[in-house]
Amino acid sequence: MKFFIDTANLDQIREAQDLGIMDGVTTNPSLMAKEGINGKENINRHYVEICNIVDGDISAEVISTDYAGMIAEGNQLAALHENIVVKIPMIKDGIKALRYFSDKGIKTNCTLIFSAGQALLAAKAGATYVSPFIGRLDDISLSGVDLISQIRQIYDNYAYETQILAASIRHPMHIIECAEVGADVVTCPLKPILQLLNHPLTDSGLAQFLSDHAGNK
Ligand code: G3P
Secondary structure, three states, X not given: OEEEEXXXXXXXXXXXXXXXXXXXXXXXXXXXXXXXXOOHHHHHHHHHHHHHHOOOEEEEEOOOOOHHHHHHHHHHHHHHOOOEEEEEEOOHHHHHHHHHHHHHOOOXXXXXXOOHHHHHHHHHOOOOEEEEEHHHHHHOOOOHHHHHHHHHHHHHHHOOXXXXXXXXXXXXXXXXXXXXXXXXXXXXXXHHHHHOOOOHHHHHHHHHHHHHHHHOO
16 A cells, blocks of 8 residues: 655655655645645745655646646646646546546546545546545545445456545544555555554563663673
8 A cells, every 4th residue: 555645744744755655745725725835836846845855646736627727737737747646626627637637648636536426437537546535524424434445346346547545534543444445545644654653562562672681781
């Protein structure tokens, strides 16, 4: 399973990259705004900085919601760096844009996926990734992980190559459950990734080893 970090914060991206386990980065307009990155030039420069830190797929989201706008914006984003993946919203014109970029050999990530039907349409349109938002489904008392399972089954039934990129991950159990049901990628903030490290028996076991070693001197 691939690990992407879901942030536009360069310090967190560097810290995750230093772990040596990162395969890519996802961003969205909200994450850019959270870092105070505004205006097309600054945003584009920020994407290039991210590409220079992590050598993997870097999702950059279009703001346009009409076909022509998404095509123009997506082409500009793709030209920034060879690792840019054009992130397209799950709307009608978005499906057409996914087909356009797929035919052109440009990678895409179809975002704001909340149902199996949406994931099926995105796969038909040739999306490289689909991003089901599992935490936001949990927020409204639906199971985000069940959606990942459902999409996995549909994609396996027809050998769709579109990769399931589980997003809106809130805690380490989300990561583990996504791995159990066969998500191709999880994208999450740094915190749940680091929380995977924790186990009290690791801490007490290490303390004992170090104490025994000190007593043996
Ligand atoms: O990748 C999507 C993610 O950024 C949304 O997360 O926590 O706002 O639902 P959240």
